[in-house]
Amino acid sequence: MASDITRDIMFPKPVFVEKIWGGRKLETEFGYTIPDGPVGECWSISAHPNGDCPIEGGAWDGRYLSDLWANEPQLFAGAKGDRFPLLIKILDAHDYLSVQVHPDDAYAGAHENGSLGKSECWYILEADPDARIMIGQKAHDRDEFAAMVAEHRWSELLNEIPIHAGDFFAINPGTVHAVKGALILETQQSSDVTYRVYDFDRRQPDGSERELHMAQCLDVIDFSAPLLTDGAVTAPEVDGITKLMSCSYFDVFRVRVSPDKPVVIPQDKPFMCVSMVSGKGGTVVAGDGPTHELEKGSHFLAPAGCGDLAFAGDMELIASYAN
Numbered sequence: 001m002a003s004d005i006t007r008d009i010m011f012p013k014p015v016f017v018e019k020i021w022g023g024r025k026l027e028t029e030f031g032y033t034i035p036d037g038p039v040g041e042c043w044s045i046s047a048h049p050n051g052d053c054p055i056e057g058g059a060w061d062g063r064y065l066s067d068l069w070a071n072e073p074q075l076f077a078g079a080k081g082d083r084f085p086l087l088i089k090i091l092d093a094h095d096y097l098s099v100q101v102h103p104d105d106a107y108a109g110a111h112e113n114g115s116l117g118k119s120e121c122w123y124i125l126e127a128d129p130d131a132r133i134m135i136g137q138k139a140h141d142r143d144e145f146a147a148m149v150a151e152h153r154w155s156e157l158l159n160e161i162p163i164h165a166g167d168f169f170a171i172n173p174g175t176v177h178a179v180k181g182a183l184i185l186e187t188q189q190s191s192d193v194t195y196r197v198y199d200f201d202r203r204q205p206d207g208s209e210r211e212l213h214m215a216q217c218l219d220v221i222d223f224s225a226p227l228l229t230d231g232a233v234t235a236p237e238v239d240g241i242t243k244l245m246s247c248s249y250f251d252v253f254r255v256r257v258s259p260d261k262p263v264v265i266p267q268d269k270p271f272m273c274v275s276m277v278s279g280k281g282g283t284v285v286a287g288d289g290p291t292h293e294l295e296k297g298s299h300f301l302a303p304a305g306c307g308d309l310a311f312a313g314d315m316e317l318i319a320s321y322a323n
């Protein structure tokens with residue numbers, strides 16, 4: 001079969017977002033050209049209106065991912081849904097993210113103009129020696145949570161644990177979380193709804209504080225969620241592939257490629273998102289298409305019908321697809 005260039009993999013151009021807690025590692029560690037100031041987020045594969053990525057190069061050069069989703073459904077095997085469902089980010093948590101929680105689809109749909117909820121997960125790329133994640137909380141109900149917040153009993157309230165490169169955390173809607181001192185590959189639903197419990201009394205450059213959303217937090221927090229004690233990945237690696245999580249929205253897996261172990265992944269999904277997160281680099285070929293070079297910080301979207309993805313080189317990748 002002759003290669004169909006319109007079905008080849010696509011490279012979205014990332015969108016960078018300044019954040020009060022961000023740093024400069026998206027430039028120094030990943031080599032991206034980023035705006036001045038503290039930059040916290042690289043929206044690497046996104047069709048969300050707050051950061052829609054244009055495709056760079058290839059048959060779809062200059063077209064936005066939201067446009068392709070709406071107008072070229074063959075690229076996604078006619079996948080259902082009124083918007084591209086996933087959002088892939090790199091976070092540079094130089095300082096603490098706000099202590100936050102996200103709603104599920106039902107709550108976000110009803111209270112946030114039809115937004116999706118936000119299930120997300122974090123793969124830790126780099127962690128400072130003292131890096132911590134806050135994930136989960138210890139109050140039993142709304143009243144106890146509200147009282148502990150009012151009394152600033154943060155260390156009693158929040159489940160805080162050390163993190164290390166290679167850890168992985170699923171963060172379901174309703175789970176209170178924050179992190180500091182880490183670079184993170186985030187896979188999430190395409191949503192930008194965050195409710196803040198606490199922002200460390202920080203002020204923005206104009207002197208104002210970021211808004212808190214206590215009423216919404218109390219509505220959406222899952223008071224019965226079990227508390228995690230670590231983020232170590234225990235799933236087995238099979239032929240270079242480790243399944244990190246599977247939920248009703250997405251599956252996420254890690255791919256390790258070494259010079260003596262190339263990896264081939266069948267691409268039989270409506271689409272697949274792939275990010276190269278570490279290593280010296282390598283190549284990917286989709287089906288009988290052209291060879292593409294990959295380097296740390298490369299992200300691509302493999303459309304329906306692109307063929308198997310054949311990787312060679314020395315690199316670690318995080319891949320996902322929607323369910």
Ligand code: ZN
Pocket residue numbers: 100102120177194
């Ligand atoms: Zn979050």
